[in-house]
Amino acid sequence: MIRGKVHKYGSNVDTDVIIPARYLNTTDPAELAAHCMEDIDADFVKNVRQGDIIVAEDNFGCGSSREHAPISIKAAGISCVIANTFARIFYRNSLNVGLPILECPEAVAGTAKGDELEIDLVSGTIFNLTTGKAYQARPFPPFMRELIDLGGLVNYAKARLQNASS
Amino acid sequence: MGQTITQKILAAHCGKEVVEPGELINAKLDFVLGNDITAPIAIREFEKIGAKTVFDKDRVALVPDHSTPNKDIKSAELVKIMREFARKHNITYFFEIGKMGVEHTLLPDEGLVGPGDVVIGADSHTCTYGALGAFSTGVGSTDLACAMALGETWFKVPEQIKLVYYGKTPKWVCGKDLILHTIGLIGVDGALYCSMEFTGEAIADLDMAGRFTMCNMAIEAGGKNGIIAPDDKTMEYVKGRTVRPYKVYQSDPDAVYKQVIEIDVSKLEPIVSFPHLPENTKPISEATHVRIDQAVIGSCTNGRIEDLRIAAKILNGRKVHPDVRLIVIPATQEIYLQSIKEGLTEIFVEAGGAVSTPTCGPCLGGHMGVLAEGERSVATTNRNFVGRMGHTKSEVYLASPAVAAASAVLGRLGSPEELDH
Numbered sequence: 001m002i003r004g005k006v007h008k009y010g011s012n013v014d015t016d017v018i019i020p021a022r023y024l025n026t027t028d029p030a031e032l033a034a035h036c037m038e039d040i041d042a043d044f045v046k047n048v049r050q051g052d053i054i055v056a057e058d059n060f061g062c063g064s065s066r067e068h069a070p071i072s073i074k075a076a077g078i079s080c081v082i083a084n085t086f087a088r089i090f091y092r093n094s095l096n097v098g099l100p101i102l103e104c105p106e107a108v109a110g111t112a113k114g115d116e117l118e119i120d121l122v123s124g125t126i127f128n129l130t131t132g133k134a135y136q137a138r139p140f141p142p143f144m145r146e147l148i149d150l151g152g153l154v155n156y157a158k159a160r161l162q163n164a165s166s
Numbered sequence: 167m168g169q170t171i172t173q174k175i176l177a178a179h180c181g182k183e184v185v186e187p188g189e190l191i192n193a194k195l196d197f198v199l200g201n202d203i204t205a206p207i208a209i210r211e212f213e214k215i216g217a218k219t220v221f222d223k224d225r226v227a228l229v230p231d232h233s234t235p236n237k238d239i240k241s242a243e244l245v246k247i248m249r250e251f252a253r254k255h256n257i258t259y260f261f262e263i264g265k266m267g268v269e270h271t272l273l274p275d276e277g278l279v280g281p282g283d284v285v286i287g288a289d290s291h292t293c294t295y296g297a298l299g300a301f302s303t304g305v306g307s308t309d310l311a312c313a314m315a316l317g318e319t320w321f322k323v324p325e326q327i328k329l330v331y332y333g334k335t336p337k338w339v340c341g342k343d344l345i346l347h348t349i350g351l352i353g354v355d356g357a358l359y360c361s362m363e364f365t366g367e368a369i370a371d372l373d374m375a376g377r378f379t380m381c382n383m384a385i386e387a388g389g390k391n392g393i394i395a396p397d398d399k400t401m402e403y404v405k406g407r408t409v410r411p412y413k414v415y416q417s418d419p420d421a422v423y424k425q426v427i428e429i430d431v432s433k434l435e436p437i438v439s440f441p442h443l444p445e446n447t448k449p450i451s452e453a454t455h456v457r458i459d460q461a462v463i464g465s466c467t468n469g470r471i472e473d474l475r476i477a478a479k480i481l482n483g484r485k486v487h488p489d490v491r492l493i494v495i496p497a498t499q500e501i502y503l504q505s506i507k508e509g510l511t512e513i514f515v516e517a518g519g520a521v522s523t524p525t526c527g528p529c530l531g532g533h534m535g536v537l538a539e540g541e542r543s544v545a546t547t548n549r550n551f552v553g554r555m556g557h558t559k560s561e562v563y564l565a566s567p568a569v570a571a572a573s574a575v576l577g578r579l580g581s582p583e584e585l586d587h
Binding site: 012014016017020021022024025026027039040058059062063064065066067068070071085087088089092093096097152153154156157158160161 | 203204206207210211214215216217232233237238240241244287288289290292304305306307308309311312315316354355358359385388390443530531532549551552553554558
């Protein structure tokens with residue numbers, strides 16, 4: 001179960017504002033986290049607490065394929081991102097690095113900055129503890145749960161290689 | 167029921183006759199690539215998988231193009247990781263400085279991608295190769311790591327959008343204008359998760375350079391891939407160039423599309439995308455009040471020889487405006503050399519422009535043309551997000567090489583037509 005406070009953003013939050021290219025000369029998650037969301041919300045890093053949740057509108061994560069974006073969000077302490085829609089490369093990258101993300105326009109509409117949410121990833125239920133309202137996101141399909149259960153794509157590939165050689 | 171070119175290519179790569187939108191497939195990959203920003207993470211993840219080596223040393227490209235020639239010590243360390251990995255695994259296509267180019271121009275020019283291929287690259291503009299009638303799409307580093315190990319990856323078969331461009335293309339309107347206009351029309355998420363198939367008279371009239379530009383920017387509409395079915399021009403480009411056997415696919419007449427969008431190109435003007443989204447498009451006639459500090463001609467979108475020829479035609483015998491820095495970046499070493507041979511480089515330098523060795527540099531605000539607070543650049547690049555080319559209070563205006571060159575002379579956004587008399 002995930003529980004945390006909401007940081008809310010609008011549409012088309014792009015990967016350049018999530019982690020600007022001037023910091024792409026490192027791959028260190030902690031260093032990337034120190035600059036997460038810097039160009040859209042300079043106070044984000046100061047305000048974020050472990051377990052917090054990002055809620056945004058349309059097309060979150062549009063732009064470049066830099067995996068540094070979900071890595072920095074995860075390393076900053078964010079436990080889940082909820083949006084109306086995600087850009088597709090960001091969507092793949094998030095799951096591949098083990099950052100849970102959910103598409104749920106109803107929850108986005110019913111959530112304000114600072115609200116506290118509780119999320120059950122197995123059922124896809126999002127409960128807004130501040131307003132008392134519950135929302136239902138589509139749970140992950142079985143193949144994706146398997147990938148997540150194995151700890152992401154790397155372990156999934158590792159298992160595939162081991163099966164092939166045994 | 168008919169299939170689109172994208173469906174046919176994906177079906178052929180997962181051993182099926184037919185694939186449907188929404189279906190999850192595991193597809194064989196013909197080629198994979200990474201650059202100096204994304205490959206180091208992929209290499210780290212690759213080591214964790216425990217694979218002995220890559221699935222095929224001739225089907226992996228590592229291109230250090232983003233922060234190269236190394237802009238700082240940290241970037242140098244990242245390129246070193248790539249170089250050492252390439253040596254260790256005997257990777258055929260590692261492109262060292264002096265031989266490298268901007269990846270999405272370099273790979274097709276080197277014949278490493280061809281019609282009918284399935285290609286993934288850890289760079290969002292990997293969709294460029296759709297211009298050859300290939301399925302190609304951007305992924306992240308972890309996807310690249312697993313692809314390097316397995317030679318396959320999973321996809322959700324995208325829904326199909328067909329774009330039909332009809333009418334005669336006016337003078338000074340090029341592939342860049344067609345794709346910017348399209349993004350303005352449907353928005354930066356107008357093709358989210360979808361395949362964009364570019365068709366029609368105006369696409370048939372486009373040269374390969376213009377087609378690469380259009381497919382390159384499919385991602386800026388949220389598209390999974392952009393694709394143009396091969397024709398005689400494609401075959402002429404591919405002939406004697408492509409290193410592996412290839413296969414040509416065409417969409418069936420009764421293929422099913424989620425949406426068909428028809429665009430009359432005959433009334434179009436050159437287009438400019440205003441900050442801070444590619445969808446903020448205006449015709450050039452409504453943009454002439456915007457003064458500029460810099461003009462960048464280059465990138466995976468518009469750094470080809472055809473782009474440089476157009477820019478040189480406009481700059482020939484003219485001078486860059488005293489308030490403007492012009493930066494020209496040929497996308498590959500071959501284009502760089504060709505530009506010298508044709509006298510284009512001389513024209514750029516005579517005009518007062520700076521000509522750089524190939525790099526992505528300024529496109530992502532890395533180096534070679536970073537903007538200060540309050541500065542504005544017209545650029546033939548692909549993104550104008552907040553802070554994309556430098557300071558968060560700087561601005562990028564996306565345009566064609568013709569508009570960028572004309573604007574460099576005028577000191578403000580403007581059309582080459584303004585210089586005609």
